[in-house]
Amino acid sequence: MLNLFCSVLLLLLLSVSGKVKSPNYKEYCVIGAGPGGLQMAYFLHNAARNYIVFEKADKAGSFYEIYPIHQKLISINKRYTDRTNKEFNFRHDWNSLVSHDESLKMTKYTNEFFPPADTLVQYLNDFATKLNLKIQYNSTMHDVMKRDDKLFQMWDQHDNAYTCKYVIMATGIAKPNIPLIPGYELIEGYENLSTNLSQFMNQNVLVIGRGNAGHETAQYIYGVTNHVHMMSRSRNKLAWATHYVGHVRAVNNALLDTYHFNSLD
Ligand SMILES: Cc1cc2nc3c(=O)[nH]c(=O)nc-3n(C[C@H](O)[C@H](O)[C@H](O)COP(=O)(O)OP(=O)(O)OC[C@H]3O[C@@H](n4cnc5c(N)ncnc54)[C@H](O)[C@@H]3O)c2cc1C
Structure with missing residues (x-):
């Protein structure tokens, strides 16, 4: 009984002090x-x-x-x-x-x-x-x-x-980075991109951005397109040259082959 009384008193004191969880x-x-x-x-x-x-x-x-x-x-x-x-x-x-x-x-x-x-x-x-x-x-x-x-x-x-x-x-970086490009509403963002190759068949595709996401996309579609054109505000940064894992990785850069072989990309 005394224990119960003490617990109630303690709870009251904590509540009064605003510390109750x-x-x-x-x-x-x-x-x-x-x-x-x-x-x-x-x-x-x-x-x-x-x-x-x-x-x-x-x-x-x-x-x-x-x-x-x-x-x-x-x-x-x-x-x-x-x-x-x-x-x-x-x-x-x-x-x-x-x-x-x-x-x-x-x-x-x-x-x-x-x-x-x-x-x-x-x-x-x-x-x-x-x-x-x-x-x-x-x-x-x-x-x-x-x-x-x-x-x-x-x-x-x-x-x-x-x-x-x-x-x-630990919520990561979930938001797409939307650039201020006039007409952006006409562009498919990486976050909404279709993986259905038939949509790219016989098409001329412009990829804006030459990081891993851009190169991954170009590499995925280049077998079915007429040509893929890539643009960005800076030169390609290749991981094998910079030693930074976030730059374009060799596994993603097959488009550079077709570019150098004048294969329309
Ligand atoms: C396109 C792309 C490709 C990548 N590829 C690779 C790769 O191949 N290999 C690699 O190692 N890394 C890769 N990364 C990097 C990788 O995504 C991150 O390093 C890793 O996922 C970060 O882990 P994280 O736990 O911090 O965040 P996340 O993995 O993003 O996890 C965050 C979690 O928080 C949850 N969350 C968000 N908001 C709330 C909220 N309000 N309430 C409750 N939960 C919430 C989300 O649902 C999610 O589960 C890639 C990143 C990008 C953008």
């Missing part, structure tokens, strides 16, 4: 279950922290269900290295996340050096499930704010409120 309180809230959010969740889970990951899709890694549009990853799946040193091998495996579970390596999921994107989606969801990561799917969070008591508050799409001591944004 809502039932939806977590110490750590991670928003987004892409590779970044999952990796964060793994470390929070292992450290036995009170955490939750909110993900707006119904699965982890949903970015890769759509992108790259032509569904071939450019992150390499290096399965053999002639070395037994795990750190060395891991350094050359561009897709796997860090975990203690040896079965959770992308190298065990596919033999392809440039894997299909849906294999990565499968891998990321296995990572989440096998490691029992606490993820609340179908939860789109909005209006993250910091309250006077220094706790963060946010809501999902059903206006359920959540409070957290720490918020980790």
Whole structure:
């Protein structure tokens, strides 16, 4: 009875001081279950922290269900290295996340050096499930704010409120970069691009932008077009010249062959 009285008194005191936490309180809230959010969740889970990951899709890694549009990853799946040193091998495996579970390596999921994107989606969801990561799917969070008591508050799409001591944004870069080009409304953006080759058959196609997305697209369609013309504000930056993985990768640059051979591209 005394215990009950003390608990009620404590709750009253906390309420008066404004420090009471809502039932939806977590110490750590991670928003987004892409590779970044999952990796964060793994470390929070292992450290036995009170955490939750909110993900707006119904699965982890949903970015890769759509992108790259032509569904071939450019992150390499290096399965053999002639070395037994795990750190060395891991350094050359561009897709796997860090975990203690040896079965959770992308190298065990596919033999392809440039894997299909849906294999990565499968891998990321296995990572989440096998490691029992606490993820609340179908939860789109909005209006993250910091309250006077220094706790963060946010809501999902059903206006359920959540409070957290720490918020980790792992929402990626989801918005297309729309350039200010007059007439842009007449252009297909990469994010809406059709992968139906018959739409490009016998066509003259202008690709604006000479990064990996532009080159990936040109390479996908150049077998059926009359010619592909590429334009951008700067010269091609080729990864083999710059050593930067974000520049145009050799696996995407086949159009340079047909350009140099005067094959109409
Ligand atoms: C066209 C393109 C091709 C790429 N190809 C490759 C490749 O081949 N290999 C490679 O390694 N990298 C590739 N990348 C880079 C890769 O996308 C990112 O490095 C990686 O996905 C980033 O992981 P992330 O977890 O930070 O974000 P994301 O993978 O984008 O994950 C963010 C997550 O947050 C969720 N989310 C967003 N907003 C909310 C919200 N309000 N509430 C709840 N959840 C939310 C999203 O649904 C998503 O699941 C490519 C990028 C682009 C643009």
